[in-house]
Amino acid sequence: MDRRWPDLFTAVPLITPDAYPPMSEQKPPIPWWRDRRVIPWLVQGVVGLAMLVVIALLVGNLVRNLTAAGLLLSWRWLGQPASFDVAESLIPFDAAMPYWRALVVGLVNSLRAIVVGLVGATLLGTAVGMTAYSGNGLVRRLGRIYVEVIRNIPLLLQLLFWYFVVFLSFGNGTEALQIPGVVLAKSGLYLAWFAEGWSWQGPQLVNGIWQAPWRFSVEFAALLTGLITYTGAFVAEVVRGGIAAVPRGQWEAATSLGLHWSQSMRSVVLPQALPVIIPGLNSQYISLAKNSALAVAVGYADLYSVAETTLNQTGRALEVFLLLLGAYLVIDLLISAVMNGLNQLVQIRER
């Protein structure tokens, strides 16, 4: 401070003008490629140019090669008769019907597997996820072992195991696995259901062939078992994480109100865990939908498997790929939309 005192009394500037170097020598002008206003445009220009060149090369080659092969984008073949049969179908189909119909059959089959798989995986996953908070040490550890075993084995391997080792090991006719209401034979999975007039109708052996109100193919059963047990393990982790996010005091409060374990889980903890669980479920559901394309490995006629047959018959690789891409994109978006709606519903409303 006292160093500044002379300033007050003298008019002599402390820094003489010649202490400053002239402006031009002080800083060389910034080169244009280091100018902050130019850099973003420079970077984007270079990246954009590279992207353009690569895309132009790829698409140019694609168009040239496809034209040479006579396979340039065209959708007329969709109307031609498919001339192949699809193993199972919810809507009427035979080989004389056009390709688009076959693809729709595949899509319906895929959707059936996805919807049933979603429900099953959610139920199984929620149950297993809740075991992590069981008071019974054995139940807790079994849940843990299930998750760790399933998550570290490839899904494709599991599907093949279920199909070739488990489901194809049952015989037909009287050699089938028979549990009251359920029959598992090589020819399919038969389930009991209500017949007319609320009477219970189980599977029956008629002339050596099983008949029941509900029949699923072995391929469908194997695919679903694999998808549900696999996705169930991931859902269990999501549910476990969601429950862990609920403060411990909520458990204690519910218990001190006299609620049982199951009551407090159902009416206190799970509802509060849902806002955490649902976004996690969303991504698991989408991966289940995408994994359903592995049905081709167990011979279930899903969208991908029909599309592959279509490709083999028509050679229309690009169109088939675009259709597949579009179909799975729409399915993903649908699942996301439903889950986002659900998420809005379960958000805790603060007063």
Added chain:
Amino acid sequence: MLSHPALKAIRRELFASRTDGLISLGLLALIGASLLGLLRWAFLQAQWVVIQANSTLFAVGRYPLDQQWRLWLLVALLAMASGLSWGLLRAIPRADRSGVLWPLNDRIALALLAFLASWAPAALGLSVPLQARWWLITALLLAIRWSAGRWGRRLPPRLLKLVPLIWPLLYLLGMALISGGLGLVRVPPSEWGGLLLTVLMASFAILASFPLGVLMALGRRSELPLLRWGSVVYIEFVRGAPLITLLFLGQNILGFMLPGGLAPDRVWRAAWVLTFFCGAYVAEAVRAGLASVPAGQQEAARSLGLTVPQALQQVVLPQALRIALPATVGQFISLLQDTTLLSLIGLLELLGTARTVMANPDFLGLTAEVYLTLAVLFWCCCAALGLGSRALERRLDPTHSPA
């Protein structure tokens, strides 16, 4: 009566109430019955000859028999490199360890390795010279581990810094050894198979997808619209489609998109598809990591005078990647599992080889043995990756207090 702590624990865990006790007893009976059934099947009924007779096929596929010395050499080099790295890791004192040369984990690993080397080759029914090779390789690993742990500290620090470099060098050398060229007989990728192909595909895709994923994550968070939208389109395109349709793209359409002669063969096409597929998922994991680094870190780095790339490289990315580590390794684990899908497009990786073996009339109907073996193999690999990731996470955790 129930005074022993173990008994008390059992009572508390399994028999807290009457229902609990009933559930526990039921489950115990179920577990006992299934374990008994499994053991009886494994030791009395299963015909493990399908694995023994095809062990070479499972390991390397149809790799030419007279060229397999190259793979043995590679395995020996890998064993030496792992022994060296492992030993030095223990020899160099760190803040969080008291410099114990053989901690408990290492003793367990040692026992496991010794057991594997003596049991696995014998169980596979390998000839005595082949068994001896495995003993030799294991002995080499352990000897180098021991000497590196013992004398590693005396090496000059400049040399020590160079040691991690042996891994990328070894990777390149391994690729050269496997594919040939430069005086060695060329072995085209169509002759690679089995575990060799699985490991090659997975390691290549993991190594290549990581930088790709980091770049895409940075692109997605960039302020430049072109970079951001480019990354978003790529990531969402890949994540929206099942891997099998992308492999379909690689096998059926990619050939049309590249100028003739430039298109790689089927194996490498699949490898690139796997890389681009995994890259998109790694990008999402890294993006989550980047999002969890507070904006103040970037601002503080910038106000210290670091340029944007410097701030990213030295301040933001190290934190983001550490946070993203578990999710990224999770993606790598699922990538390793996804290599099985290559069997659906006709490549003979582990599962593809297994399917050709099971189609062999000599081994018809032995599906359970083959699938179970593969499942155990994949389980061990994936679980090991998961364990490694958790160990790395602990080591990188800055708040971790030395135990």
